[in-house]
Amino acid sequence: MSGAWRGKALDQIRLHTLSARTIAGRRFWIAPFLPLSWLAFQILRVLAGLRPTAFAPADAQTLLIGLPLTLLGVGFGVRIIAGDIDRRTLEIAYTVPGGTHRVWIPKLLAGIALLLASLALLALATFVFCTSFPPGALYGALQAAVFYMVLAMALSALFRNEAAGALLAVAALALNLPLQEADLPISPFWNPLKPSLLAFDASDVLAWTAQNRIGFLIAIVGISALAFGRAEQRERLLGA
Numbered sequence: 242m243s244g245a246w247r248g249k250a251l252d253q254i255r256l257h258t259l260s261a262r263t264i265a266g267r268r269f270w271i272a273p274f275l276p277l278s279w280l281a282f283q284i285l286r287v288l289a290g291l292r293p294t295a296f297a298p299a300d301a302q303t304l305l306i307g308l309p310l311t312l313l314g315v316g317f318g319v320r321i322i323a324g325d326i327d328r329r330t331l332e333i334a335y336t337v338p339g340g341t342h343r344v345w346i347p348k349l350l351a352g353i354a355l356l357l358a359s360l361a362l363l364a365l366a367t368f369v370f371c372t373s374f375p376p377g378a379l380y381g382a383l384q385a386a387v388f389y390m391v392l393a394m395a396l397s398a399l400f401r402n403e404a405a406g407a408l409l410a411v412a413a414l415a416l417n418l419p420l421q422e423a424d425l426p427i428s429p430f431w432n433p434l435k436p437s438l439l440a441f442d443a444s445d446v447l448a449w450t451a452q453n454r455i456g457f458l459i460a461i462v463g464i465s466a467l468a469f470g471r472a473e474q475r476e477r478l479l480g481a
Contacts, residue, residue, distance in 0.1 A: 260351035264320040272317075273359035276309030280366050299434040301374035306363045307382035307430055311414065313359055314386035317352035318393030319406040321345055322472050326401050345469060349394070356386050377450075378434065384457055385429040389414060391461050395468035426453040 265272040283305060286292045296305065322345055325333075360383055367374070389410055397406020420428040424437055426449040433450045 260347040279309035296372040298374045302378035302381045310386040314390035315393045318390035319397040319403040321348045321394045323397035323403045388429040
């Protein structure tokens with residue numbers, strides 16, 4: 242019994258390793274380190290005097306961790322489904338018993354795993370070199386990254402092209418910035434640590450944070466389900 246369980250575990254490890262290679266390349270283990278270049282750039286800005294103030298805990302969730310992690314997530318997302326279209330391997334996915342979601346769900350999980358690895362690296366570097374922050378900031382950063390990853394996955398599947406999905410996801414990210422500045426809890430980057438929220442009652446900020454976290458968890462699941470549902474429609478995805 243233990244041998245069978247070990248064999249299944251090894252099969253799952255191989256599956257997710259191959260999925261990670263599919264969305265992040267042969268040297269997929271390098272991908273989690275890429276966002277550190279953004280953090281290094283921000284540190285150099287402070288050292289060069291291009292930033293007037295040092296980093297505060299509120300900067301950790303969005304500027305230092307969330308933004309580079311989100312861009313990495315977009316890069317993973319566009320390759321989950323549309324990658325098979327661009328590589329002309331989509332027909333192979335439709336031959337998998339049980340449905341194509343058995344191919345793409347492992348890719349999605351591999352993307353989340355790579356994001357978690359990058360999150361850990363960014364969190365450690367941010368804590369050591371920039372500022373301290375509460376654990377909740379890490380969830381907020383991961384929420385935005387996973388949301389835009391599944392959004393990029395859905396858009397690239399809708400338009401059947403990686404580049405189109407990436408451009409539209411980045412455009413949605415740019416349009417989201419005013420919502421973040423306006424302190425609206427409908428933003429995936431909602432940050433309860435922002436100084437401007439100190440003017441509100443703590444119980445109100447806590448309620449808005451809970452609504453934001455639950456709402457975007459539902460949105461992530463819903464967008465993923467819609468993307469996989471469309472991907473199962475073979476004629477549409479293979480259509481000219």
